[in-house]
Amino acid sequence: MSTIDLAPTQQLPEALTGQASPSPLQFAFTKKTGAHANHGKRESLNxxxxxxxxxxxxxxxxxxxxxxxxxxxxxxxxxxxxxxxxxxxxxxxxxxxxxxxxxxxxxxxxxxxxxxxxxxxxxxxxxxxxxxxxxxxxxxxxxxxxxxxxxxxxxxxxxxxxxxxxxxxxxxxxxxxxxxxxxxxxxxxxxxxxxxxxxxxxxxxxxxxxxxxxxxxxxxxxxxxxxxxxxxxxxxxxxxxxxxxxxxxxxxxxxxxxxxxxxxxxxxxxxxxxxxxxxxxxxxxxxxxxxxxxxxxxxxxxxxxxxxxxxxxxxxxxxxxxxQGAEILPIGAGAGGNINGYALMQTRDIDTWRAGITENNWAFEQLSLPANNAQLKAAITSACDQGLIDADKLPHGRTLFEHCEPLFKAWQTNGLVSLTGQQAALTMAGQFWSVNLANAMTQYLQMYPLTNSQ
Ligand SMILES: C[S@@+](CC[C@H](N)C(=O)[O-])C[C@H]1O[C@@H](n2cnc3c(N)ncnc32)[C@H](O)[C@@H]1O
Ligand code: SF4
Structure with missing residues (x-):
């Protein structure tokens, strides 16, 4: 069980919970927070x-x-x-x-x-x-x-x-x-x-x-x-x-x-x-x-x-x-990939890319170190993408689900999910705001991390 004493749901910021509205589909948030879920900046090597x-x-x-x-x-x-x-x-x-x-x-x-x-x-x-x-x-x-x-x-x-x-x-x-x-x-x-x-x-x-x-x-x-x-x-x-x-x-x-x-x-x-x-x-x-x-x-x-x-x-x-955070081998100028958790984006400039190939020394913008909790972040992205946050499919299972319940309940109040047992199913409105929800859940876990004892 989570031991964290969370603030009442109304005190979670609206950027995470969305706002109450008769039409959550249109007004729960003001804007999509990016094309894809964004789990924050990672340390990188150059x-x-x-x-x-x-x-x-x-x-x-x-x-x-x-x-x-x-x-x-x-x-x-x-x-x-x-x-x-x-x-x-x-x-x-x-x-x-x-x-x-x-x-x-x-x-x-x-x-x-x-x-x-x-x-x-x-x-x-x-x-x-x-x-x-x-x-x-x-x-x-x-x-x-x-x-x-x-x-x-x-x-x-x-x-x-x-x-x-x-x-x-x-x-x-x-x-x-x-x-x-x-x-x-x-x-x-x-x-x-x-x-x-x-x-x-x-x-x-x-x-x-x-x-x-x-x-x-x-x-x-x-x-x-x-x-x-x-x-x-x-x-x-x-x-x-x-x-x-x-x-x-x-x-x-x-x-x-x-x-x-x-x-x-x-x-x-x-x-x-x-x-x-x-x-x-x-x-x-x-x-x-x-x-x-x-x-x-x-x-x-x-x-x-x-x-x-x-x-x-x-x-x-x-x-x-x-x-789902799969390994991806990138090939070509501007291709992005993920090798053993190290994320890289190959250079978009063809001349620089060409020089890298001739020397077998791949030209990329930077190499990001494996993300903290990469598995957790991928599970959140994938769950929100597919419209179902299921405790059994999350790392730390029910413990994590219960830890996030204040957020899920606020989402439910705002028409974004429907909670049954250990599942939060995104409503149509929740699906429209899927990327915002994935980002909100990640931020919530940064604000209220699961402690080791949980
Ligand atoms: C990388 S593009 C390649 C598509 C292909 N070259 C074409 O002309 O249709 C992949 C997809 O990104 C989507 N896309 C591109 N710009 C977009 C934008 N500003 N907003 C939303 N989707 C966009 C389009 O639906 C497009 O099919
Ligand atoms: S043809 Fe090129 S510019 Fe047009 S959508 Fe496809 S990638 Fe974009």
Missing amino acids: GEQAHQMLSKQLSQSKASKLPRAIYIHIPFCRVRCTFCNFFQYASNQQMIDDYFTLLEQELIAKSRYPWTQARNFDAVYVGGGTPTDLSPEQLNQLGQLIHRYFPLSDSCEVTLEGRLNRFDDNKFEAALAGGFNRFSFGVQSFNSKVRRAAKRLDKRDYIVERLSQLTASNRATIAIDLIYGLPHQTPENWQQDLQDVLDTGVHGVDLYQLLTFGGSGLQRNIDAGREAVPLSTSDKALMYQQGHQFFAQNAFRQLSYCHWANGEQEQSRYNSLAK
């Missing part, structure tokens, strides 16, 4: 010390029991979308070809480490940028290299991310022959007016037709991303987007809340009065609700607070592993 530590970890054949995945980054896009924070380099054939040659070298070099060969990988994700901008030959070659050089579990999910623009049958066939078994396309919105304003290529008719063809072929899992809160989106055209998800037969869909940030084309357009002020968080909450209800009515399986599957095929394994 320079030579960091490199020595990374090579020490990679030379160990003793691997943790955690599930593991590979992330391969392709940092090129043909056009920069107005809302996006991931854009790195404009596609240029020569640059992509040079990059690809180096990427092969990095992939092979990293496959040879004892750490890499110690256990099977459960998921591989080739993300970007726009990996579907690679040529058919490159897609095929990349898939083959992944299968040839890495130990993969039998049911390993191998995803290619990108977009439908110019993703013709040649590319699809080449990627399938290379062993990709899942495709994740950023659609963002089907509506042509919304798409044009966001600088998305192609119109709705092409997107609907191409997606329908790909799913009907039954050759791989097809998932898409949609964003809610983009300029010109309305409840009506959003409803049509949701209907298009159903009608195209895609196996999985992510609904992302639009996050705006300074420096984006969208923000510049808003500042210059060329674009209307985007929807408020409370209006975006209603769009989330619309999506949530639509998928429930159509018997989709909910895999996380923002991801739904139609049928049994879609698992979205990479995303769920990443949120």
